[in-house]
Amino acid sequence: xNLNRRQFLVLVPVAAAAWQYxxxxxxQDAPNYQLTEHWWGMLLDITKCIGCGNCVRACQAENDVxxxxxxxxxxxxxxxxxxxxTPEVISPDxxxxxxxxxxxxxxxxxxxxxxxxxxxxxxxxxxxxxVGATFITPDGVVLIDQTYCLGCAYCVQACPYGCxxxxxxxxxxxxxxxxxxxxxxxxxxxxxENCPTGARQLVDxxxxxxxxxxxxxxxxxxxxxPEMATGAKAFYNGxxxxxx
Amino acid sequence: MGGVEGYMYPNEINLYWSVLIVVYPYxxxxxxxxxxxxxxxxxxxxxxxxxxxxLALLTALAFLIVAPLPLLLHLGHxxxxxxxxxxxxxxxxxxxxxxxxxxxxxxxxxxxxxxxFRQDIILTARSSKGLKRTFxxxxxxxxxxxxxxxxxxxxxxxWIVTLIGIPxxxxxxxxxxxxxxxxxxxxxxxxxxxxxxxIFSAMVSGIALVLLVYMFTTRVxxxxxxxxxxxxxxxxxxxxFIIDFVLEMLDLVHRIYVADESFRSISFMxxxxxxxxxxxxxxxxxxxxxxxxxGIVQVTRFSPAVRKAIYVVSAALVEVAxxxxxxxxxxxxxxxxxxxxxxxxxxxxxxxxxxxxxxxFLTLLPLGILWILVKILxxxxxxxxxxxxxxxxxxx
Numbered sequence: 030x031n032l033n034r035r036q037f038l039v040l041v042p043v044a045a046a047a048w049q050y051x052x053x054x055x056x057q058d059a060p061n062y063q064l065t066e067h068w069w070g071m072l073l074d075i076t077k078c079i080g081c082g083n084c085v086r087a088c089q090a091e092n093d094v095x096x097x098x099x100x101x102x103x104x105x106x107x108x109x110x111x112x113x114x115t116p117e118v119i120s121p122d123x124x125x126x127x128x129x130x131x132x133x134x135x136x137x138x139x140x141x142x143x144x145x146x147x148x149x150x151x152x153x154x155x156x157x158x159x160v161g162a163t164f165i166t167p168d169g170v171v172l173i174d175q176t177y178c179l180g181c182a183y184c185v186q187a188c189p190y191g192c193x194x195x196x197x198x199x200x201x202x203x204x205x206x207x208x209x210x211x212x213x214x215x216x217x218x219x220x221x222e223n224c225p226t227g228a229r230q231l232v233d234x235x236x237x238x239x240x241x242x243x244x245x246x247x248x249x250x251x252x253x254x255p256e257m258a259t260g261a262k263a264f265y266n267g268x269x270x271x272x273x
Numbered sequence: 274m275g276g277v278e279g280y281m282y283p284n285e286i287n288l289y290w291s292v293l294i295v296v297y298p299y300x301x302x303x304x305x306x307x308x309x310x311x312x313x314x315x316x317x318x319x320x321x322x323x324x325x326x327x328l329a330l331l332t333a334l335a336f337l338i339v340a341p342l343p344l345l346l347h348l349g350h351x352x353x354x355x356x357x358x359x360x361x362x363x364x365x366x367x368x369x370x371x372x373x374x375x376x377x378x379x380x381x382x383x384x385x386x387x388x389x390f391r392q393d394i395i396l397t398a399r400s401s402k403g404l405k406r407t408f409x410x411x412x413x414x415x416x417x418x419x420x421x422x423x424x425x426x427x428x429x430x431x432w433i434v435t436l437i438g439i440p441x442x443x444x445x446x447x448x449x450x451x452x453x454x455x456x457x458x459x460x461x462x463x464x465x466x467x468x469x470x471x472i473f474s475a476m477v478s479g480i481a482l483v484l485l486v487y488m489f490t491t492r493v494x495x496x497x498x499x500x501x502x503x504x505x506x507x508x509x510x511x512x513x514f515i516i517d518f519v520l521e522m523l524d525l526v527h528r529i530y531v532a533d534e535s536f537r538s539i540s541f542m543x544x545x546x547x548x549x550x551x552x553x554x555x556x557x558x559x560x561x562x563x564x565x566x567x568g569i570v571q572v573t574r575f576s577p578a579v580r581k582a583i584y585v586v587s588a589a590l591v592e593v594a595x596x597x598x599x600x601x602x603x604x605x606x607x608x609x610x611x612x613x614x615x616x617x618x619x620x621x622x623x624x625x626x627x628x629x630x631x632x633x634f635l636t637l638l639p640l641g642i643l644w645i646l647v648k649i650l651x652x653x654x655x656x657x658x659x660x661x662x663x664x665x666x667x668x669x
Contacts, residue, residue, distance in 0.1 A: 099283045115537075118280040118614055144282070153458060159370070160353075161362035177356065180349015182289035183367050189458035191282025191611055195289055200349030257457060273612035 059214045067168040068235040069207055070262030071221075072244065073143050075269070077228035080105055080141035084220035084229060085125040091208065091219035098194045099123040100205040101145040101220055108271045109137035116271040142265075142272050143229060145220070146171060146192040146205035147253065150260030154184035154193060154202075163202065169234075169262060170209055175201045189257045207231075232264070279615025288607045288619050291627040292600075293343040296635050298449045298471065299599045301340045303639075305446040305472070306479015307333040308382070308438060313509065315435040321505035327652030328490070329483045330386050335643035337378055343635050344370075346626055366452050377445050381438040387412075388431040390650045392419050412649075446475040453602060460535035461606040466524050473517035478595035480510045481588035486643070488585060496655065500577050504570075507584050511567040514591065518560050521598070538609040538616075546608050546616060551601045559594025563587035 032040070080103050088094060088101045103124030107117040121128065124141075131139050148171050149155075155163050155171060162178040165171050178201035185193040185202060196203040208218035212231065216222075221229045232241035244250070244266075251268040252261040265272075277286055311329040313319040345351045358375075361368035387394075395417055398409035447468040453459075454467025484506045491498045528539060543551055566587045570580055609616050622628030 097283075097286075102283050104280075114534075115614070118612065120280070120283055123283045153456075156364045157367065157456075158362055159365045159367040160356045160360055161365075177353065178350070179353050179356065181344075181347070181367065182349075183365070183452075185284075185289045186607075187456055187458055189611055191285045194284040194287075195349060273614060 062213045062215075064167040066235060067233050069169045069212060070148060070232045070234060070241075070264060071145065071207070071218075072230040072232050072241055072250075072264045072266065073145075074228045074230070075140055075142055075265060075267035077226040078103065078141040078143055079226055079228075080124060080128050081225060082124045082127045083223045083225060084143060085123050087219040087223035088205070089125070091211075092206070094203075095197050097122075098197070098203070100192075100203070101143060104142045104144060105131070106140050106142060106269065106271060107131070107134065107137055108140075108269060109134065111136070114271055116269075118273075140267075140269065142268075143220075144190065144192070145263060146207070147190055147259065147261035147263040148205075148207055150262065152259055153187040153189065153257075157183045157187045159183065166209075170207045170212075171204075172206055172209060173202050173204065175199060175203070178202050189254050189259065190261075234262075276618030276620065277615060279610070280612060281610040281615045281617050282612060285607075285610055286617050288604065288617070290603055290607060291347060292604070292621055292629065292632045293347045293627050293635070295596070295599045295603045296632050297340065297343040297347075298446075298603070299478070299596050300336050300343070300636065300639065301449050302446055302471065302475030302595065302599075303479045303482050304333045304337045304340060304377075305442040305475040306477065306481075307336070307483050308442045308479070309476050310480045310483050310506070310509075312435050312439050312442075315432055316439065319505060319509075321501045322509075324499045324502045324654045325483050325487045325506065327389060327650075327654075328487055328647075329479075330382065330389065331646045331650065331652050332483055332486055332639075332643055333479070334382050334386060335646055336639040337374075337382060338642055339635060339639045341374060342638075343632075346631065346635075366448065366455055369448060373441075373445055373448050377438075377441050381434060381441045385431055385434045385438060386650070387414070388427045388434065391416060391427055392424060393650065395419050442475075443472055447472050453606070458611055459606050460533070461539060461609070462602065464524060466520060467602075470517070470520050470524065473513060473520055474595050474598055477510065477514045477517050477591055480506060480513065481591040481595075484510065484584060484588045485592075488581065490647070494653065496653075498577075498581060500580070503584055504580065507567055507570060507580075507587070510588070510591065511564070511571060514560070514564060514567070518564065535609075535613055538613045542605060542609055542616065546618075547601055547605050550597050551605070555594050555597035555601060559590050559597055563590040563594070566590075 082103060084101055085099065085103060088099075092100060094100050101123075102120050104118050104120045105124070105128050109116075119128070128141075148165075148169060150165070150169065152163075152165060152171050155165055158164075158178075159181060160177060160179060162174045163171065163184050164174070175196075180195055180200045180202065182195055182202070185195060188204075193202055193204045195201070208216070208220075211218060217231045218229075221231050230241070233239045234241065241264075245264070248266050249268075250264045250266050252264060253268075253272065254261075307329045310322065311326050311333070314323050314326040345354055348354055357368055358371045361371070391413065394409050394413045396419065398406055398413055401409060450468030450471030453462040453471075454464050456462045484503060487506075488498055488503065528536065563586075566583050570583055575583070604619050607617075608619065624630050
């Protein structure tokens with residue numbers, strides 16, 4: 030094939046654009062998903078959580094979470110009547126296999142608190158990332174570009190909730206993605222899918238028909254550490270004041 | 274779980290910032306401190322410390338060259354570190370590191386050293402042959418004018434660079450403090466005083482280091498230690514150390530008196546896990562002892578031999594204090610849970626890439642670099658005077 034200079038000059042940018050398109054991959058696996066029509070969060074109902082650990086196991090299986098690290102975990106609180114602000118908390122292996130039998134307490138109560146990334150609207154982890162590898166999507170999910178993350182762990186230090194870790198083999202920051210690969214296809218998260226009591230509910234605040242709107246009107250819902258002003262979107266029903 | 278007391282969030286059990294992140298602010302602080310000492314001569318016209326001027330600049334350079342290494346070694350993906358320059362995230366304090374570092378290295382330190390040594394470099398190039406001549410010619414960047422007029426320009430330009438350098442040194446180390454101080458999730462770090470404390474502790478550590486290096490090199494070179502010089506350095510060290518100590522104690526007293534929700538955790542830690550490194554090493558041995566020694570020298574008349582001994586001991590203790598302070602900030606800030614319900618233990622490696630030996634190596638490496646630098650650019654004041662008589666000629 031003979032190419033003259035003019036043809037060559039036309040072909041090079043066309044080929045470059047085509048190659049760029051190939052490298053970019055498929056933009057969205059869910060072609061009908063509109064980023065701007067959603068604002069995701071999660072409702073965690075402490076009054077319903079039984080500490081079975083299904084969510085932790087489901088998350089680890091779905092997202093290949095390494096042992097001894099947790100994208101979600103469950104804590105068991107023992108809050109006694111004479112010490113309302115310093116509870117006893119355990120989370121053996123993140124509550125993955127449930128909890129040991131609790132001793133009877135006369136003046137106190139046990140309850141379970143599922144924890145996960147709060148997908149904060151004003152997240153400190155996003156703020157501190159030196160290269161912008163951590164970012165918030167237009168639909169309100171805080172994600173990490175692991176092909177870009179330096180592994181400096183500044184975000185781990187900045188998260189007030191202890192939700193982040195450095196992946197032991199990938200050497201980059203890792204945390205809950207709110208099963209972004211699932212929710213953009215119209216599915217719910219692995220933890221919600223496997224919760225036997227409905228203690229976890231994926232919520233879409235931009236969806237006027239989402240039951241969360243009615244729930245928020247009729248329940249006492251709070252976020253963790255509101256003094257941190259992170260715009261947390263993990264909404265807790267029945268949150269005791271002793272929960273950290 | 275081994276090494277854990279109470280309750281830690283499960284991802285908090287391992288520390289993510291290792292001893293290398295202790296070395297980083299320590300080394301950076303030495304740079305800033307050494308430079309501030311040099312600026313005493315140039316900007317504040319403290320002539321007594323002039324013998325250490327060039328040595329302080331070279332010390333700052335040697336440590337600045339090493340400063341990024343602990344950070345690079347600590348990164349999970351050091352090969353991506355250049356992304357901080359190319360695609361910095363504008364809301365991140367850490368993203369500014371690259372720019373502050375390059376600014377300080379290129380615009381301040383290298384420029385000032387070059388200006389100050391330019392005449393020496395040209396004269397050495399002229400009097401040498403072969404490779405050495407080529408090397409020094411390259412160092413001179415083609416400059417060959419040693420006339421009085423050109424030296425006056427060097428002097429004025431150097432003054433301006435130092436003037437810019439003082440806030441730059443503050444920026445370099447204040448920024449390191451800000452990285453910690455701006456983490457609202459961590460009450461041990463989150464404090465507007467943090468950058469200020471870092472700056473003053475940096476000045477103290479850098480001044481003490483140059484004092485030690487000056488006394489050591491002078492002894493090795495079998496020259497007389499300039500007593501007015503070391504007396505003056507010790508005086509500045511004493512006063513700045515008082516300010517540093519007052520600031521740190523202000524921070525501590527404020528925490529104790531306010532006693533917010535994190536106080537129980539922090540108090541427990543200071544009384545147990547950090548007791549040795551903070552109370553014993555940093556406060557008693559590293560701060561009160563040298564302050565007492567340096568204070569006594571200010572009000573008594575010891576012989577030069579005694580004063581020299583006191584200065585060496587005090588300066589060494591100051592280094593212990595500042596290194597301990599870095600440890601207490603960096604490691605201490607990760608030993609307690611953000612739930613304030615538990616404590617973990619730092620398991621430090623010995624020969625791992627973030628272990629003890631690597632940290633010692635990185636802390637001592639700048640001294641090796643300094644040794645090479647003083648071979649290339651002898652900073653000794655007696656030599657400089659000897660070479661100055663050749664000034665005023667132009668390379669043919």
